[in-house]
Amino acid sequence: MRPHHLITHPRALHPVAWWLWAIGLAAAASRTMNPVPLVLIMAVSWFVVSARKGNTPWASSYALFFKLALFVIFIHVLFQSLFSGSSQGLNVLFTLPELPLPKESGLRIGGPVTLEAVLTSLYVGIQLAAIFCCIGAANALGSARQLLRYVPAALYEIGVACIIALTFAPQLATDARRVRDAARLRGGRKGRLRRFGRLAMPMLEGALERSVDLAAAMDSRGYGRTTVTDPRTRRFTVALVTLGALGVCLGMYGFLNGTADSWLGLPMLVLGAVLGTLGLVVGGRRTGRTRYRPDPWAVPEFLVAGCGIAAAVLSFWQMSADPSTMVLAWPTQTPPVPPYAVLGILIAALPAFLAPPVPLPPRRRTAVVAAPVGAAA
Structure with missing residues (x-):
């Protein structure tokens, strides 16, 4: 292409x-x-x-x-x-x-x-x-x-937690809109406080149901299962990622703070990034993952x-x-x-x-009903 x-x-x-x-x-x-x-x-x-x-x-x-x-x-x-x-x-x-x-x-x-x-x-x-x-x-x-x-395999569990946290607000807004529209169709009292009391329980029920469905889907897809169980590999990965994160934090502090020593700037940032990347590569071997249509x-x-x-x-x-x-x-x-x-x-x-234009949603085809023969007569 x-x-x-x-x-x-x-x-x-x-x-x-x-x-x-x-x-x-x-x-x-x-x-x-x-x-x-x-x-x-x-x-x-x-x-x-x-x-x-x-x-x-x-x-x-x-x-x-x-x-x-x-x-x-x-x-x-x-x-x-x-x-x-x-x-x-x-x-x-x-x-x-x-x-x-x-x-x-x-x-x-x-x-x-x-x-x-x-x-x-x-x-x-x-x-x-x-x-x-x-x-x-x-x-x-x-x-x-x-x-x-696209989260590295070594950070897959943390990535799942972050993604669920990021999608909570849009999903909560979608549930609130859906429950509010259903309540308007049924009619009822107009007060905002009373309406919130009636809508809070369906929203909470929808959030719990979505959490149960997510847990079942994750379990059916083999979430949390590892291919390598060597404890030495796990400790080595944790040490590399921890040292890399510490180096990145010190490097960013030295880079943003103009009064810090020179070794706290770019050298520490590069060293931390290298150690963190090496830890992610080594830790990624513990989890087998496949991608469909990347x-x-x-x-x-x-x-x-x-x-x-x-x-x-x-x-x-x-x-x-x-x-x-x-x-x-x-x-x-x-x-x-x-x-x-x-x-x-x-x-x-x-x-x-x-950026490429957004794909338009598929149009709904309307069925054309043919008139019976002789009806026009």
């Missing part, structure tokens, strides 16, 4: 490509407190989801994550206004009744609420909201269940993943070149526009055009 045909032919994109794209955007959001690129990241995630989401149960999960992101912003600003840190700055907006607490506790409930404190908490909340939107976009575009097919990885997958990585790389470059455009020196200053970071985020919007 030719590469250009893979771009125009309707098919589902590889889920790993969508998750790499979303992780790149989330990494870009984690490097800035400037609301300009953060809001742009949220807009780009919404734009790509609107252009390339399919007709699947998990495609509507982005709206749930977006509402959760707005709730996170509200809660963060509310708690920052009520508790410690609200008294920073000089521009007092209003004063809340203050609850006296010991000075040794370091907490403050109530008191003056300043503009600087509200803006600081707002920017932190927007950063968390942008990361939530990136996760929601990955959930809506790439099937979390299909990711289970998803293709072609030019569109490289382009989509590259767009997300470009957003992260350009944001990191902007942070190293001019940190003042990514982290505001004072909350009340006008947020500047970081050119490299904005360029990377705009590149991350290209998957809306580079």
Whole structure:
């Protein structure tokens, strides 16, 4: 199959490509407190989801994550206004009744609420909201269940737990919509609290039934059965993976912290990645797995993943070149526009055009009833 045909032919994109794209955007959001690129990241995630989401149960999960992101912003600003840190700055907006607490506790409930404190908490909340939107976009575009097919065999059990956790919110939203529609058809009382009391039990019953079906399906497919039971191999695998994870954590700390020693940066990150990969390869021999009709990885997958990585790389470059455009020196200053970071985020919007079109659902054929001979007469 030719590469250009893979771009125009309707098919589902590889889920790993969508998750790499979303992780790149989330990494870009984690490097800035400037609301300009953060809001742009949220807009780009919404734009790509609107252009390339399919007709699947998990495609509507982005709206749930977006509402959760707005709730996170509200809660963060509310708690920052009520508790410690609200008294920073000089521009007092209003004063809340203050609850006296010991000075040794370091907490403050109530008191003056300043503009600087509200803006600081707002920017932190927007950063968390942008990361939530990136996760929601990955959930809506790439099937979390299909990711289970590409989890390394050594991390298969952990991968199953993560996939079930990621698919809980879309499935819960689907069950709530199904139960609500059934309740509307039957009629009944209108109160929201009473309606929630009637709908909670069917939703819980559906979740339990789905869990039992999942456990039966996993058991019938041989989940948890291993081909190698040598305890020395298991201990060696655990040691390699643990040392690799520790090396990656130290390397990321040294890479993100500019004041750390040089050996804590890229060398430790590379060493940890090598040890972790070796542990995954050795541990993968314990579990025999087969794949039926693997998803293709072609030019569109490289382009989509590259767009997300470009957003992260350009944001990191902007942070190293001019940190003042990514982290505001004072909350009340006008947020500047970081050119490299904005360029990377705009590149991350290209998957809306580079990804293959979503396959349309099959059309239902309507039966044509022929009129009996002589009826027209």
